Amino acid sequence: MVALAKRKTAVTTGASLPVVLVLLAGAIFLVIGSVTSSIFAQQTVAGLAQGAIFGSLALALVLIYRATEVINFAQGELAMATTYIAYQLTLWGVSYWLAFFLTLAIAFVLGVVIQVVVIRPVQHSVIAVVIITVGLFILIDGLVTWKWGADLKFMPAPFGNAVYHVGSVAFSRQDLGTLIVTIFSVILLWLLFQFTKLGLAMRAAALRPAAASLVGVRVNWMLALGWGLAAVLGAVAGLMTEPTQFLQPTMMQAILLYAFAAAVLGGLDSPVGAVVGGLLLGLTIDLLGRYVGYIGSTLKLPAALLLILVLLLFRPGGLFGRVAERRV
Helix, strand or coil: CCCCCEEEEEEECCCCHHHHHHHHHHHHHHHHHHHHCHHHHHHHHHHHHHHHHHHHHHHHHHHHHHHHCCCCCCHHHHHHHHHHHHHHHHHCCCCHHHHHHHHHHHHHHHHHHHHHHHHHHHCCCHHHHHHHHHHHHHHHHHHHHHHHCCCCECCCCCCCCCEEEECCEEEEHHHHHHHHHHHHHHHHHHHHHHHCHHHHHHHHHHHCHHHHHHCCCCHHHHHHHHHHHHHHHHHHHHHHHHHHCCECCCCCHHHHHHHHHHHHHHCCCCHHHHHHHHHHHHHHHHHHHHHCCCCCCCCHHHHHHHHHHHHHHHCCCCCCEEEEEEEC
């Protein structure tokens, strides 16, 4: 006798009506708060800029997770390493923005090479992929420290230190630039996946590899391209993080924790959820640090993770996931 059981599993869907209403209410709250308080408006922009970085790296995590069902623990270190590559290019006299785009190209190649050389041979073993990503974390960190040292480095400021004034509200050019560059990168990726044959093939290879291969999709190469694009998003996150910190080997480790939290908040299998989760997390920790005195800067991460834990107790699939029943 074959017993049929039902088990609950999180699957990615569009946001439910309650989630949409909560997000809309939050947006209205931010608008009203920004109109009534200049400090609140400044904190909102700063939080969105930070959240865009979280969302970019979270999206990179989601791209890998959709293809392998494994979190790439080396994603943050790869972002850090590509930032060091940009730093080296500037030392050689390359202008910042030329170094920026050259670094994105290098990051893409690195992502593809990593998938082809070390991930593809063991991609059918989840445990092996996890071990390899942890090993890559250690290897990349060691190579960067060996090549550039562990002391603090500095890069040219991409947006300068100018401040824009709108009435009594002062907006940092760095925050605005970070928000624009990061969101623009995410939009370009969304356009690729939604409106190109290549994007459709990559989605099919990640979600239904067996079926995709039957219709002629070169699944292994689509997965390699996915790793390359994830590395590009990580490089964007690293380059946009550096101006707010010093360049050092540990630069992206805390950012990776925030990005993972953002991906879980939005739904680990949802690209849209990763971006929304990143923005929400950035806003939350920035506003908590500003308006809840006892939290300050040291308790931002624990407070944010506690809020996410509470939310997941009521919505285990994240904001953009739902719990569905599947017969097995």
